[in-house]
């Protein structure tokens with residue numbers, strides 16, 4: 001790995017021990033369809049680790065973000081469940097099983113929703129800025145915020161290099177889903193770039209939003225994050241996601257578009273307007289911006305949603321050239337796979353594919369891109385972060401053994417009330433904070 005230059009690191013969310021299918025995300029077709037299925041937390045975590053390891057092996061900087069303490073018993077107590085841990089869990093399971101599912105979700109694995117990150121080349125004070133997403137549209141996700149903020153601060157210490165903001169006010173007008181709706185485009189990582197913010201609705205004109213499924217992210221949230229991060233107004237582009245595709249299951253922009261460096265790969269129906277004029281106006285460098293638009297005739301919105309073609313990671317390989325990191329569902333879909341073969345033959349900027357089995361995450365609507373948070377880092381910033389969270393051969397082996405020791409092979413929603421599961425989760429996380437040198441980030445460690 002070349003640490004002498006500014007590069008983009010991917011930090012992936014490690015899947016937590018309570019990974020399950022509780023059908024919590026209205027508007028996320030996979031989550032709704034898999035309600036009640038049996039999950040494998042162990043397979044889910046190992047699938048995610050295998051992707052991280054493969055990225056490391058490609059020569060990319062790869063980090064790890066920790067899972068959360070679940071079930072969140074404090075959230076249940078806040079909602080009036082009382083007594084011992086076993087009584088709280090038992091009462092919730094009997095009277096509010098969906099709520100028990102919500103406080104047990106391992107949804108923090110989808111760290112593309114953890115925060116919005118702006119690289120130092122784009123910010124007024126020359127620091128990397130982080131704003132944790134408030135995730136107000138879904139209760140099970142909104143409870144991720146305090147631990148996410150502590151984890152990010154434990155890896156990127158506040159100070160000379162890194163700036164951390166509080167999450168936006170927790171109301172629908174400022175609904176914020178983080179980096180899943182944010183793309184940075186640039187010529188070189190270390191140079192100023194443009195930041196593309198995609199919103200589901202303008203809180204001032206909600207009638208132009210989707211009809212069937214919720215728009216989770218507002219224009220007002222994106223504007224606030226751009227102000228907080230000290231971005232130059234002329235370097236920011238705000239585009240509305242097409243409400244018709246939200247109504248077909250595209251609950252985040254990263255289900256229908258992905259960008260990296262000087263390439264934006266997007267579906268014809270992704271945005272209300274053609275994104276090219278606004279991007280061209282904000283694009284400040286002489287080198288060209290490549291906009292690869294995928295026509296509906298080649299890949300329908302339905303195929304995009306079921307294959308997660310656009311939830312691939314678009315990465316720059318150390319030797320130059322772009323690679324797409326795809327879920328295997330793309331290979332299984334004849335229209336998508338045919339399109340991808342044509343893309344390779346087209347002599348464009350995307351030169352290589354890597355295909356991964358992420359089925360456990362995919363069944364809850366999370367593909368390769370959902371599982372990672374991108375952070376552009378200068379050499380000085382690479383030296384300033386908590387390096388215990390960076391994946392190498394040793395950390396990979398340790399985490400794999402840790403998963404194999406602590407995680408259950410199978411989990412069903414009925415198992416969530418088992419007080420032993422909470423104990424297993426806490427002992428696993430206690431060991432993990434030691435491995436990743438995170439300090440006491442979990443509620444059970446703060447008593």
Ligand SMILES: NCCC[C@H](NC(=O)CCC(=O)O)C(=O)O
Pocket residue numbers: 020021022023024025028031032105107110112113138141180252364365366367370
């Ligand atoms: N970026 C991908 C996010 C996927 C996530 N799924 C979930 O939360 C499913 C959880 C469940 O249904 O148990 C979501 O919809 O926010």
